[in-house]
Amino acid sequence: MAAKKLSRGGCWRGVLETLTAVFGLIGCLFSDPAFALEKKPNIIFILSDDHRWDAMGNMGHPFLQTPSLDRLAQEGIRFNNAFVTTPLCSPSRASFLTGMYPHRHGVKNNLTPWDDRNVTLLELLKKAGYKTAFIGKWHMPGRLPNILGKAVDRFVTFTASGGQGIYFDCPLIIDGKMQERKGRYLTEDLTDLALEFIKREKDGPFCVYLAHKAVHQPFWTPPEYRKLYEDVEVGRHLPPEYHSWVSMMRGSWYYGMLGNVEQFNRDYCRTITAMDRQIGRILAELEKLGIADHTMVVYAGDNGIFWGEKQLIDKRWPYEEATRIPFIVRYPAGLKAPGRKADQMVLNVDLAPTLLDAAGVPVPESMQGKSFRPVLENRDVSLRESFHLEYYKDFPYRVPEYDAVRTGKFLYVEYRGGKKPELFDIQKDPRTLQNIIDSPEGKKVLPELKEKLREYVRGKTRE
Amino acid sequence: MSEPVRVEGEKPFGSRFLWPVGIALGIWAGLDFLTGQLEWFGTGVPYRAAAFSSYLLLGILITFGSFFLYPVLFFRGASLKERIIGSYAVLLVWVFAEIFRVSETFTGGESVYYAFSPMPFGLLVYQVGYMSLCEMICRWRLKKRGVRGVKIFTPGPLIGVGVLLAMNYLMILWGVPEEYPGTKWFYIYQEGYKALFTGK
Numbered sequence: 001m002a003a004k005k006l007s008r009g010g011c012w013r014g015v016l017e018t019l020t021a022v023f024g025l026i027g028c029l030f031s032d033p034a035f036a037l038e039k040k041p042n043i044i045f046i047l048s049d050d051h052r053w054d055a056m057g058n059m060g061h062p063f064l065q066t067p068s069l070d071r072l073a074q075e076g077i078r079f080n081n082a083f084v085t086t087p088l089c090s091p092s093r094a095s096f097l098t099g100m101y102p103h104r105h106g107v108k109n110n111l112t113p114w115d116d117r118n119v120t121l122l123e124l125l126k127k128a129g130y131k132t133a134f135i136g137k138w139h140m141p142g143r144l145p146n147i148l149g150k151a152v153d154r155f156v157t158f159t160a161s162g163g164q165g166i167y168f169d170c171p172l173i174i175d176g177k178m179q180e181r182k183g184r185y186l187t188e189d190l191t192d193l194a195l196e197f198i199k200r201e202k203d204g205p206f207c208v209y210l211a212h213k214a215v216h217q218p219f220w221t222p223p224e225y226r227k228l229y230e231d232v233e234v235g236r237h238l239p240p241e242y243h244s245w246v247s248m249m250r251g252s253w254y255y256g257m258l259g260n261v262e263q264f265n266r267d268y269c270r271t272i273t274a275m276d277r278q279i280g281r282i283l284a285e286l287e288k289l290g291i292a293d294h295t296m297v298v299y300a301g302d303n304g305i306f307w308g309e310k311q312l313i314d315k316r317w318p319y320e321e322a323t324r325i326p327f328i329v330r331y332p333a334g335l336k337a338p339g340r341k342a343d344q345m346v347l348n349v350d351l352a353p354t355l356l357d358a359a360g361v362p363v364p365e366s367m368q369g370k371s372f373r374p375v376l377e378n379r380d381v382s383l384r385e386s387f388h389l390e391y392y393k394d395f396p397y398r399v400p401e402y403d404a405v406r407t408g409k410f411l412y413v414e415y416r417g418g419k420k421p422e423l424f425d426i427q428k429d430p431r432t433l434q435n436i437i438d439s440p441e442g443k444k445v446l447p448e449l450k451e452k453l454r455e456y457v458r459g460k461t462r463e
Numbered sequence: 464m465s466e467p468v469r470v471e472g473e474k475p476f477g478s479r480f481l482w483p484v485g486i487a488l489g490i491w492a493g494l495d496f497l498t499g500q501l502e503w504f505g506t507g508v509p510y511r512a513a514a515f516s517s518y519l520l521l522g523i524l525i526t527f528g529s530f531f532l533y534p535v536l537f538f539r540g541a542s543l544k545e546r547i548i549g550s551y552a553v554l555l556v557w558v559f560a561e562i563f564r565v566s567e568t569f570t571g572g573e574s575v576y577y578a579f580s581p582m583p584f585g586l587l588v589y590q591v592g593y594m595s596l597c598e599m600i601c602r603w604r605l606k607k608r609g610v611r612g613v614k615i616f617t618p619g620p621l622i623g624v625g626v627l628l629a630m631n632y633l634m635i636l637w638g639v640p641e642e643y644p645g646t647k648w649f650y651i652y653q654e655g656y657k658a659l660f661t662g663k
Contacts, residue, residue, distance in 0.1 A: 111657060161638065162650045240506035243514030245522070311501075393568070395656050396580050400568045418567040 040130070040205040040359050041334060042295040044198070044286075045351070046279060047096060047209070049089060049137065049216035050315065051301035053082065053324040055272055063232045064269045068280035069328065072299055076330030077340050077376060083406065084348045086391055087303040087315045087322035090140045092348055093211065096300070097121060099352030099367030102390060103460045109394035113142025119364065121352035122209060123151035128361045131201040136190045136211035139163040148175060152209075156193050158186075165213040167220035185222045187214045191278040195285050202289045205359070210282075214275040219267035221274040228270050234262045239431070242308025265307055296331035296358060298351065309431060316399040318389050318413045319432045323406070329376060334358070336378040344383045345408070346372050388456035389413075403460075405453045412449040423449070467543035468602055468613060479539035484549045487524070487532055491553045494521040495560070528553040529590045533597035550594050551587075558583045573660055581649050585634045592627020595620035 055061055058070040058078065084092045086102050094100075094107035097120040102108045106115045122132045133154035138144060140163070148155040156174050158165045170186045172179050174193075181189055194210045221228075235242075244260050279299065286292040304322045306312040315322040327346060329335070349369030356363050357371035374381045389404035393416075404413040411432060413422045423437040423446060436442035473479070497517045504510035529550035536546045558578050566574040578584065598620045606613045638646035 111653065111661065161646050164646075235511075241510075243501075243511045243518070245515060245518035395569065395573060395653075395660070396565075396577050398565050398568050 039294055040128075041331060042198075042204045042291060043125070043130075043207040043298070043355055043359070044194075044282065044295060045096075045207070045209050045298045045300070045355070046282070047093070047136075047211040048214055048275060048299075048301045048326075049212060050303065050305045051215050051272060051326055052304035052321060053301070053326050055269070056326055059326075062237050063229060065228075065273050066276040068276045068283060069299060069326070071283065072279070072297060072328045072330045073339075073341075075332065075338050076297070076328055076335060077338065077342050079327040079329075079342050079344070079346045079372075079375075081343055081345045081408075082300070082325050082327030082347070083323045083345065083387065083389075084303050084325055085387065085389060087317070087389075088391065088394060089216075089302050091392075092302045093137075094118070094140060095348045095369075096302070096351050097209075099349050099363075099369040101349060101368050101388070101460070102392065104366070104368065104463055107140050108392035111141055111394065112392075114140040114145055116146050119366070120147065120151050121355055122147070122207060124356055124361050124364070125207045125359055126151055126153070128359060129205065130359065131197075131204075131206040132209070133194070133197045133207070134209045134211070135194050135197070136209075137163070137165055137213050138211070139165075144173070154193075154197055156190070158213075164216065167213065167218070170213075185274075187212055187275050187278050188222070191281055195282065198282070198285060199289065202291055204291065204294070207355070207359075212275060215268060215271040217264070217268075219264060219271045221267070221270045225270045225274050228273060229266050232266065234266045234269075238262070238265060238307050239309045241311055243311075261308055261313070268305075268307075293333040296329065296334065296355075298330075298355070299326065299328045300348070300351065301325040301327075302348075310433070314397075316391060316394070316397060318391065318402055318404045318406075318411065320411075320426070320430065323389060331358075331376065335376050340378070342375050344372065344375050344381070345387060345406075346375070346383060347387055350383070386452055388453075388460075390460065403453060403457050405449055405456060407449070407452075410445060410449060412446070412453060414453060467619075468598070468605070469542060470538055470540045470605070473540040479541045480536065480545050480549055483532060483535045483539065484552045487528060487553050488556060491521070491524055491556065494524065524553055525557050526586060526589075527593065529593045530597060533594050534601055537597070537601040547594065550597075551590060554586055554590060558587065570660075573656075576656060576659065580652055581634060585630060588630045589627060589634075591623045592630065595623025595627070598623075 053059065055064055056069050056073075057064055057066045058073040085095055086092055088109060090110045091102040091105075091107050094105045094114065095102065098105045098118050099121065100118075105118050106112060122134060126132045132152045133156070134147065134152045135154070135156040138157040144157065144159070154175060156172055158170050158172050160166050160170050165186055167186050169180075169182050169184065170189070172181055172189070172193075190210060190212060194208050197208055198206065238261070242261060244262060283292070283297070286295050286297075302325070303315045304320075304324050305315050306317070306319075306321045309321050310319065312319075312321075325348070330338070332338070347369055349367070350372050351369065353363040353367050353369045353371040354373055354376075357373045358376075363371065370383050372383055375383065386405055386407040389402070389406055391399065391402050393401050400419050401416040402413050404411060406426075409425060409427050411422075411424045411426055415421065421437060422432075422435045423442045424432040424434065425436055425441070426432070429436075437446065494517050497513070498521060501510060501514050501517075504513045532552075533546055533550045536549045541549065561583060562574045562578055565577050569577065599615050602613050602615045606615065633648050637648055
């Protein structure tokens with residue numbers, strides 16, 4: 001074999017290439033580890049129902065105990081400004097799954113059906129080699145989706161009570177087969193099934209999408225929680241304008257809470273604590289399996305809930321109580337500066353792009369959300385200056401359709417029908433009690449906000 | 464079929480019908496107005512007390528109004544037709560007020576369909592049962608007073624009580640009563656909405 005004679009220039013080039021490679025390797029070893037890991041993260045997304053953003057111990061709630069969520073926030077990042085683009089269960093759930101607004105994914109309210117042509121983040125992760133599971137509340141109108149095998153390796157859901165599920169003895173459809181689940185509490189049952197999948201797929205990468213019925217009304221808990229918070233004077237912690245029969249207000253008959261609001265709120269808190277214990281079981285199991293560091297755990301609510309603020313109950317309205325959600329991410333191997341509270345505005349539509357980004361999967365252009373991975377990496381970025389809120393008629397619930405724009409400072413809402421537009425200064429009036437649309441300050445900022453909203457609505461109507 | 468029972472010694476129309484029904488409607492209008500002006504009471508204990516009492520009274524009046532009105536009309540000598548119309552007065556006015564309120568959000572057709580949703584429609588049907596029960600109680604009291612020939616149990620009121628029981632099943636027991644009373648009916652109602660208004 002003839003030896004290749006190296007020229008002097010070629011020799012130097014070789015040395016330079018070698019040095020570059022060595023320094024590159026050293027650079028990798030000492031650089032920020034966030035998302036630079038070769039191993040794809042496991043993902044567990046836990047979605048609750050009607051859990052409002054401030055109903056957690058780590059948010060300073062006066063009596064509610066949420067040790068597991070507090071731990072998640074302490075070891076991860078809590079987003080202080082997390083919102084849904086439509087404060088209603090089905091549209092919001094579809095937005096988490098697809099990264100799209102309701103006007104694009106088509107689940108506009110609790111009546112319009114899911115379209116099987118929608119591509120979910122689970123499908124994209126599965127194509128990228130993930131083992132995926134959807135476990136829990138689907139609750140989107142129409143027949144159950146055709147996702148088993150296509151988007152998920154395991155599909156557990158329920159259809160009882162119109163898809164709302166029931167807290168006890170809720171029959172489950174496991175990979176297409178109906179199973180009775182006598183004597184089981186739904187939140188615990190779903191967690192058991194999630195843990196079963198996690199243990200089976202511990203070598204990863206896996207993605208579990210665990211969607212609870214909790215903490216939706218009727219706020220039922222296992223017996224051991226039924227005396228919890230018994231001595232708390234709940235009324236002292238409710239808004240000043242609440243009253244016991246606020247759930248019987250005009251047009252509120254169908255919000256499912258006819259009766260005493262104080263007792264409902266107490267039961268709501270109990271249900272949150274019961275769910276929190278199940279989240280704790282997942283965290284403990286991840287540690288036991290030795291995969292906690294490489295597993296990204298994300299917790300979010302599908303929308304908030306009113307407890308008498310502005311004499312309202314339920315959600316749907318464009319105000320903070322309904323649109324803000326708890327949103328926490330823990331990922332020990334990838335997060336920088338855990339324990340942070342991030343102030344960037346994040347949305348439910350951001351979940352899918354972020355998880356895909358974290359998994360190294362290209363984000364489809366059809367997704368309207370943005371990856372908040374830079375925030376997880378503690379980069380000083382602003383994700384957005386404002387966002388669009390939209391709500392479609394959901395008969396017989398008496399909330400008019402609206403489009404709204406929410407900036408860091410203002411909320412501007414235009415309703416369909418007879419209700420007049422509203423403008424609130426969120427910073428000065430976080431409870432949105434004073435409509436400043438006719439004030440000098442309001443008149444000053446209104447044109448810009450109107451133009452921004454026109455821009456959003458134009459984008460929507462073009463589709 | 465037997466003749467409807469009517470107290471003898473008929474009073475003038477105003478006294479036997481207009482006054483009792485007018486007072487009931489007046490109470491409803493007052494409570495309805497008050498519940499819309501709760502800010503008058505601030506946000507402290509007076510506010511909550513006013514809200515609690517006014518909503519409670521309003522709820523009782525709307526839900527059980529015929530329990531109070533029917534016996535009054537009966538013993539004032541109102542005819543069966545007058546008793547039925549009078550007993551329905553508050554509830555019908557409330558239902559029309561609700562239709563008017565929701566018409567701000569829904570189309571005309573949807574607003575009318577709203578009246579057939581479980582709560583208003585259920586209450587309208589419930590009154591049949593309440594009036595039937597009241598009729599039998601009033602007859603029993605008449606009999607106790609010594610009025611001869613009064614039959615307490617006749618097919619009309621008994622059918623009315625049957626309607627009440629059937630409605631109870633639909634409103635409360637059908638579905639998952641422990642967690643979501645009457646859900647099945649509600650979902651059928653929603654399916655009806657989809658078929659009528661969305662074409663799906």
